[in-house]
Amino acid sequence: MTDLILHHYPESPFSEKVRLMLGFKKLPWKSVHVPRIQPKPDVVALTGGYRRTPFLQVGADIYCDTALIGDVLEHVQPEPPIYPPHLKGVSRIFAQWADSTLFWTAMAYNIQPKSAATMFPNEAVAQAFLADRKAMRSNMTQLRPADATSAYRSYLRRIAHMADEHDFLFGAEPCVADFAAYHALWYTRHRAPVMADILQATPSLIEWMDRLAALGHGRPEPLSAEDAVTVASNAEPLPPGENLLVDSAFQDDHGIALGSRVSITAESFGTEATEGDLVAATRTHYSLSRTDPRAGTVHVHFPRIGYVLRKADPA
Structure with missing residues (x-):
């Protein structure tokens, strides 16, 4: 191939x-x-x-x-499958929610004035990035930071309930649901670390994230x-x-x-x-x-x- x-x-x-x-x-x-x-x-x-x-x-x-x-x-x-046969439906539906609702809630929380200063080397780069992304979401409604914070906390608790039960969200092995939920939280933890205190209330999620990160990036x-x-x-x-x-x-x-x-x-x-x-x-x-x-x-x-x-x- x-x-x-x-x-x-x-x-x-x-x-x-x-x-x-x-x-x-x-x-x-x-x-x-x-x-x-x-x-x-x-x-x-x-x-x-x-x-x-x-x-x-x-x-x-x-x-x-x-x-x-x-x-x-x-x-x-x-x-190994990312769409296990017994989870094919539920994992795809969960992933679609995670890639849309969870992601945009997380990003509205992640990118605030407090974090932007640590994400970009200078103000000009920050403004260029934010203007570019604003143009890309021209027909989207963006959550206000306070509303995003409340919703993100709730979503984190709900996902943590899943991580409390298993090594991964739907069982002993990861599936597409894990990869879709992970990346928004990864951004909080690694790209906006000044905002990452929100994760401390859900320690099982941090452990779950560590298990996923250990998979690496292939070759x-x-x-x-x-x-x-x-x-x-x-x-x-x-x-x-x-x-x-x-x-x-x-x-x-x-x-x-x-x-x-x-x-x-x-x-x-x-x-x-x-x-x-x-x-x-x-x-x-x-x-x-x-x-x-x-x-x-x-x-x-x-x-x-x-x-x-x-x-x-x-x-």
Whole structure:
């Protein structure tokens, strides 16, 4: 199989989710560091517009969103599973809550004036980052810090009840629920340590976090962004049904035929559109074919849940 190339940056919480999944599966991977804020020319060359972090590249196939990346990693290395058969439904539903409600509550708590001073080297960098993220959540309502603090405390207690019972949230082994819940708390503990006192009321969660951190990050090797673009330009995207997404049957819920020119955007955060030709619309994902002067022809893949498919505006 072609190398797994993760495009990420060290401080990215969703990247930590994927890094731990790679560690759990003991997979080798190439590590490409991307900028935290715009401009991101190498990212856009591969994704066509999508700029959320991280994304996974395998040759000329680009997999967006950590929910879809989890599916890819499970296909590449089925054991140990992140979707155990007896937890497949509940773990995915919990992970979706953790990646949305829990995450945004945690981040509204984490990033406050008190912590921003320790997160960024200077005021200009802080303001640039906050302005970039504000633009990315243009149609989202952000919790006020006081409301986020109250909600975060409640969520931590509820997750701690689960950690009180088992080594991991749903049993003796980690699953996708653990990785999804962990990364927001990891940000509190490691990226905003001046805010981490909130974790002290739930010691079982700290022990659970230590067990997850001990999984490590697999076997990363550095790769430049330019070299990753070259990898794509020298490869051909795999046909639908032969890539690392197991389902390929067309499921038409939009009245949009395969081969149509379409755009895909996230429902909320990071709503920059990716435009291309629709080559797959299955039960679980969409795939677009697009051509870039540097990256060549690539297929960009998105999960159905959380993304909006539309016919592209006529030129």
